[in-house]
Amino acid sequence: MKTRDERDLIFFEGMTRAALEQEDSAAFVECLLKRQEVCERLALSSVVMEAEIAERFCANEMKVIERLEEERSKLLMEIDSYAQSRRAVRSYSPKFPLPPVPAFFSLKK
Numbered sequence: 254m255k256t257r258d259e260r261d262l263i264f265f266e267g268m269t270r271a272a273l274e275q276e277d278s279a280a281f282v283e284c285l286l287k288r289q290e291v292c293e294r295l296a297l298s299s300v301v302m303e304a305e306i307a308e309r310f311c312a313n314e315m316k317v318i319e320r321l322e323e324e325r326s327k328l329l330m331e332i333d334s335y336a337q338s339r340r341a342v343r344s345y346s347p348k349f350p351l352p353p354v355p356a357f358f359s360l361k362k
Contacts, residue, residue: 258300261291269313278324285317 255263265288272284302310 258295258298261295261298262300262302262306264288265291265295266310266313269310269317273313273316273320278327281320281324 268284268288268291272281272288275281275284
């Protein structure tokens with residue numbers, strides 16, 4: 254029978270792999286958030302793992318960091334694109350040859 258720490262390690266690694274396999278960035282982040290509680294428990298516990306397992310975890314975390322960096326870059330490009338389009342819309346002002354015509358009808362009685 255596995256201890257809670259062993260189950261947490263298995264869950265953590267499984268969620269990390271599931272996150273890395275996600276194509277959608279929202280699903281990727283969701284998987285990472287699901288493992289957060291287990292990560293906090295593992296940090297507080299004194300679980301001892303073999304060097305091989307620690308290396309595998311480290312490699313997975315490096316992949317997660319790379320993917321997060323890619324997602325951050327994509328997000329910054331989208332924000333920049335949005336800001337440029339907003340700036341272009343704001344700077345556009347239509348020019349008419351004539352000033353606006355005053356109202357012909359008055360609502361006052």
